[in-house]
Amino acid sequence: MNDQTLTPEERAANLKGMGCARKRVEDVRFTQGKGNYVDDIKLDGMLFGDFVRSPYAHARVVSVNKEAALALPGVIAVLTAEDLSPLGLHWMPTLAGDKQMVLADGKVLFQGQEVAFVVAEDRYIAADAVELVEVEYEELPVLTDPFEALKSDVVLREDLEGQTEGAHGPRKHHNHIFTWEQGDKDATEAVLAEADVVAEEMVYYHRTHPCPLETCGSVASMDKVTGKLTLYGTFQAPHAIRTVVSLISGLAEHNIRVISPDIGGGFGNKVGAYAGYVCSVVASIVTGKPVKWVEDRMENLMSTAFARDYWMQGKIAATKEGKITGLWCHTTADHGGFDACADPTKFPAGFMNICTGSYDIPTAYLAVDGVYTNKAPGGVAYRCSFRVTEAAYFIERMIEVLAIKLNMDAAELRRINFIKANQFPYQSALGWEYDSGDYHTAWDKALKAVDYDGLRADQAQRIEEFKAGKTRKLLGIGLTHFTEIVGAGPVKNCDILGLGMFDSCEIRIHPTGSAIARLGTISQGQGHATTFAQIIASEIGLPADDITLEEGDTDTAPYGLGTYGSRSTPVAGAATAMAARKIRAKAQMIAAYLLEVHDNDVEWDVDRFAVKGAPERFKTMKEIAFAAYNQAIPGLEPGLEAVSYYDPPNMTYPFGAYICVMEIDVDTGEWEVRQFYALDDCGTRINPMIIDGQVHGGVTEALAIAMGQEIAYDEMGNVKTGTLMDFFLPTAWETPNYITDYTVTPSPHHPIGAKGVGESPNVGGVPAFSNAVHDAFRPFGLVQSHMPHDHWRIWKIANGLGMHG
Amino acid sequence: MIPAGFEYHRPGDIASAIGILQEHGDEARVIAGGHSLIPMMKLRMAEMGHLVDLQAIEELKGIEIGPDTVTLGAMVTQHELITHDGLSAAIPLMREAALQIADPQVRYVGTVGGNVANGDPGNDMPGLMQCLNATFELSGPDGNRSVAARDFYEAAYFTAREDEEILTRISIRVPGSGVGQAYEKQKRKIGDYATAAAAVMVGNGTASVAMTNLADTPIWSGEASNALAGGDVDGCVSAMLDAIEPVEDNRGPVEFKKHVASVMLRRAITRAQSRAG
Numbered sequence A: 001m002n003d004q005t006l007t008p009e010e011r012a013a014n015l016k017g018m019g020c021a022r023k024r025v026e027d028v029r030f031t032q033g034k035g036n037y038v039d040d041i042k043l044d045g046m047l048f049g050d051f052v053r054s055p056y057a058h059a060r061v062v063s064v065n066k067e068a069a070l071a072l073p074g075v076i077a078v079l080t081a082e083d084l085s086p087l088g089l090h091w092m093p094t095l096a097g098d099k100q101m102v103l104a105d106g107k108v109l110f111q112g113q114e115v116a117f118v119v120a121e122d123r124y125i126a127a128d129a130v131e132l133v134e135v136e137y138e139e140l141p142v143l144t145d146p147f148e149a150l151k152s153d154v155v156l157r158e159d160l161e162g163q164t165e166g167a168h169g170p171r172k173h174h175n176h177i178f179t180w181e182q183g184d185k186d187a188t189e190a191v192l193a194e195a196d197v198v199a200e201e202m203v204y205y206h207r208t209h210p211c212p213l214e215t216c217g218s219v220a221s222m223d224k225v226t227g228k229l230t231l232y233g234t235f236q237a238p239h240a241i242r243t244v245v246s247l248i249s250g251l252a253e254h255n256i257r258v259i260s261p262d263i264g265g266g267f268g269n270k271v272g273a274y275a276g277y278v279c280s281v282v283a284s285i286v287t288g289k290p291v292k293w294v295e296d297r298m299e300n301l302m303s304t305a306f307a308r309d310y311w312m313q314g315k316i317a318a319t320k321e322g323k324i325t326g327l328w329c330h331t332t333a334d335h336g337g338f339d340a341c342a343d344p345t346k347f348p349a350g351f352m353n354i355c356t357g358s359y360d361i362p363t364a365y366l367a368v369d370g371v372y373t374n375k376a377p378g379g380v381a382y383r384c385s386f387r388v389t390e391a392a393y394f395i396e397r398m399i400e401v402l403a404i405k406l407n408m409d410a411a412e413l414r415r416i417n418f419i420k421a422n423q424f425p426y427q428s429a430l431g432w433e434y435d436s437g438d439y440h441t442a443w444d445k446a447l448k449a450v451d452y453d454g455l456r457a458d459q460a461q462r463i464e465e466f467k468a469g470k471t472r473k474l475l476g477i478g479l480t481h482f483t484e485i486v487g488a489g490p491v492k493n494c495d496i497l498g499l500g501m502f503d504s505c506e507i508r509i510h511p512t513g514s515a516i517a518r519l520g521t522i523s524q525g526q527g528h529a530t531t532f533a534q535i536i537a538s539e540i541g542l543p544a545d546d547i548t549l550e551e552g553d554t555d556t557a558p559y560g561l562g563t564y565g566s567r568s569t570p571v572a573g574a575a576t577a578m579a580a581r582k583i584r585a586k587a588q589m590i591a592a593y594l595l596e597v598h599d600n601d602v603e604w605d606v607d608r609f610a611v612k613g614a615p616e617r618f619k620t621m622k623e624i625a626f627a628a629y630n631q632a633i634p635g636l637e638p639g640l641e642a643v644s645y646y647d648p649p650n651m652t653y654p655f656g657a658y659i660c661v662m663e664i665d666v667d668t669g670e671w672e673v674r675q676f677y678a679l680d681d682c683g684t685r686i687n688p689m690i691i692d693g694q695v696h697g698g699v700t701e702a703l704a705i706a707m708g709q710e711i712a713y714d715e716m717g718n719v720k721t722g723t724l725m726d727f728f729l730p731t732a733w734e735t736p737n738y739i740t741d742y743t744v745t746p747s748p749h750h751p752i753g754a755k756g757v758g759e760s761p762n763v764g765g766v767p768a769f770s771n772a773v774h775d776a777f778r779p780f781g782l783v784q785s786h787m788p789h790d791h792w793r794i795w796k797i798a799n800g801l802g803m804h805g
Numbered sequence B: 001m002i003p004a005g006f007e008y009h010r011p012g013d014i015a016s017a018i019g020i021l022q023e024h025g026d027e028a029r030v031i032a033g034g035h036s037l038i039p040m041m042k043l044r045m046a047e048m049g050h051l052v053d054l055q056a057i058e059e060l061k062g063i064e065i066g067p068d069t070v071t072l073g074a075m076v077t078q079h080e081l082i083t084h085d086g087l088s089a090a091i092p093l094m095r096e097a098a099l100q101i102a103d104p105q106v107r108y109v110g111t112v113g114g115n116v117a118n119g120d121p122g123n124d125m126p127g128l129m130q131c132l133n134a135t136f137e138l139s140g141p142d143g144n145r146s147v148a149a150r151d152f153y154e155a156a157y158f159t160a161r162e163d164e165e166i167l168t169r170i171s172i173r174v175p176g177s178g179v180g181q182a183y184e185k186q187k188r189k190i191g192d193y194a195t196a197a198a199a200v201m202v203g204n205g206t207a208s209v210a211m212t213n214l215a216d217t218p219i220w221s222g223e224a225s226n227a228l229a230g231g232d233v234d235g236c237v238s239a240m241l242d243a244i245e246p247v248e249d250n251r252g253p254v255e256f257k258k259h260v261a262s263v264m265l266r267r268a269i270t271r272a273q274s275r276a277g
């Protein structure tokens, strides 16, 4: 093909760069069963570890008798806190500045807590040996309610007794972790006192779990000859894990190689450090053999990081006309037995202070109290940036509650309070600078797309039919306009355990014009190998198909903080563009030399540099790459590669408008989604097909959370939803069709204007589903009812409103 | 999620299977599709030294459609119940109910015998069999005997079957033409057991009504059936509500379950009546 005959548009299309719905390159191996997950890793002489876990939520561990287990042939070791304590590894630091027991040190604080680690020749022997370890417990009073916990005499964390200062300031009670305050309390209270209208409500976002299909696991291999530890694991942040392992184990960082192989979904569950990782490392050091640990589904649900569990007491003030004047929120956050939230250090409640949402609210105040209870630790951002789903759910419920109080249409109430396009960059009352947005345009497009007025007319007719006894089904219209805050984040205010939250990309162009790029992030299904190659393709004019992408091996990839909080595109994607631009800058000099003109006399043209005013005189990127390696160019080093470490100047603020239309059977509590419309504005769109896929996946998780998924405990602290029979994961059967749509408002500070999209659908989806349920019952007097909206809870709403005669 | 170790047996006929059960007593258990038993073994809630696999026993397979009676081998899969045309014509209720069990993957392997022998109040087939007034044929060391489905269930996981007996066949009288049948089940999602389910037959002046997962056994109510036979739907529903004893669990509180039970029953009745000749 003579590319001189191609138009610039055709040449651009051949690159499959940004904007192209390029098929996912990862799927070739995944659809053929050729993925390589942690449990696929098999090393010579590998041993298996398995945990003895506490059946009690709160108990003293009186004794652990290993004898019978050790007597079982094939059992190599049984580790307890006593064995780990000489190494100082019986406790480990959490991401939230607290510490957590690796193995029970005298007591247990939640059901499923790790008590002993059995190491055996195979996983079957290990499982048998777990049954043979005899643990004597003395049960203690259980606290499962955070409000009770703050009043109770029962001390959960005896190790912290007497400590009135926590990682985030003063502790008010022995079961209290921190108070975090944002905004202006006095001013907000003054606004509330003078307001025409104040709506007040408790909004609970229940405890749930990210439940990735692949559970957590690791394989540790300590080479006693080289002194080098290789640790494979389900890590969303492999580089951070390497540093943390080095800091807590004392092994030099260059002697640790962390590898995240293929990861079968993370959704925040694989950000933190777990006892299993530590125990596999210790067991490998002790035995000199590789040790694998992989948890099962029940262990995953009951012990590794949960999400949400926020009790959000809200007050929202407005004028009679509906202009919001103030927002007040007090959140009681149930963090379980240890504070292992995954949040940037300075944000113990994450970015909950994005809770003013899409609205121009001049005055606001937020306080969050973290509380210890007898539940599993965690508090991760389940497919969202830190605590952003909680914030979005809170404000989107408060708007609805206010609309009821004002007797206003909730769509109109939103419209008159949106931040206007000309107000960006917008300074929010709770401290953020929103980068860009055009909410009115998105909202109008969404309402028009679903024929909002027509839907309301349908609903009015349905109410008439219901009242006339012609139907037992109600119609709910769930509205949401969400604003996210993602892409953490600027090193000046975002770090985790002191590690700055920049990210990185290294690009190496090969002489024949193909390339390899390595990033500090790690895909868990997001399709990085597909989309980041597209960014490079557009930036440097080499086809995406000729660019290999690698992540997850700390020996080869540049340092970065990993993938969560929709940060890969905003941060590592920016690094990718910046590294590509460095390459292009060098390429420009090479091209100018080859064309025998001044550097400034060539200009970039899709996949080449051409002489200004003489487009027929050019050098393609392929030609330049060859010359970079093989031609002596005065003043230039050979080679063509670059690395960029990108510290973003600000977060990005994706937004969207979601509308859900739901049918609800008041007699059985059954529901059916009749229509779901999702408009996302994630700035520049890199791959529309991947965006659609992310939206489908995220809305489906949102459906699960809103409509049934929960980690529920009984009053003894037993997990009631520890299997997939009770923990709701929707199948294709329960999953509705989604209509996706978009507007494009690029981020002004991001090199390619992209904002991140993977988490928007969860953030926007949950309130859309929940608001649909509420909206169906609004005409009958419902103001607020807690999720999950499973059959019996919906039935209870109807029952409470007297709909069952 | 790893079961304790066990010995695996694969006898080729009923007599040898019974022999193995006799030899190992409590230590042995038969396994059919394994889709109830294996999860319990993985949770180590069921532990046994010997598993007697019934897959290789030809006598336990096959569906026979006679003019008055249908017999199902215990090892007939739930999938076969759905795809067997003769069965769907003779007793359409079987197919309608089987389609509500679990998901296709479970149904390819799960058997009708395992479903009724298991004794789990969540299983759909026991209530259905009571509605149809089926008879279970058992073989044991002392020979063969028959037990009516309506007499088979004693409590959760306790049935009239002795440990050393094997359920071999199920026989069902074909309901006369003119009898309308319907199965209604509410569940939280695909693959879930019933929040409440109702099996109803009505027509020719007769009726039979049974419900699932609303007590520790399936509930067939003679009073409810009689009321319906006499055309008294409200009486039928209230008799059934008196007979069930749901307990609170993740599917919801007692009051809710009772309400759903009445809704399912009424829906099944309406549908069955619409199909009656």
Ligand SMILES: Cc1cc2nc3c(=O)[nH]c(=O)nc-3n(C[C@H](O)[C@H](O)[C@H](O)COP(=O)(O)OP(=O)(O)OC[C@H]3O[C@@H](n4cnc5c(N)ncnc54)[C@H](O)[C@@H]3O)c2cc1C
Binding pocket: B029, B030, B031, B032, B033, B034, B035, B036, B037, B038, B039, B054, B074, B075, B078, B100, B101, B102, B103, B106, B109, B110, B111, B112, B113, B114, B115, B117, B118, B122, B123, B124, B125, B165, B166, B167, B168, B191, B192, B193, B194
């Ligand atoms: C995800 C999932 C969802 C499910 N949902 C449903 C549902 O909605 N409705 C429903 O009804 N079921 C459901 N089931 C259960 C399923 O239908 C099982 O297949 C059935 O309960 C047992 O049949 P089986 O052949 O698998 O028996 P097995 O599991 O092999 O055996 C079950 C029990 O019966 C005994 N047994 C089996 N065959 C005989 C025999 N011939 N004689 C004597 N004893 C015998 C065994 O010893 C064992 O105690 C579900 C299962 C799963 C895994």
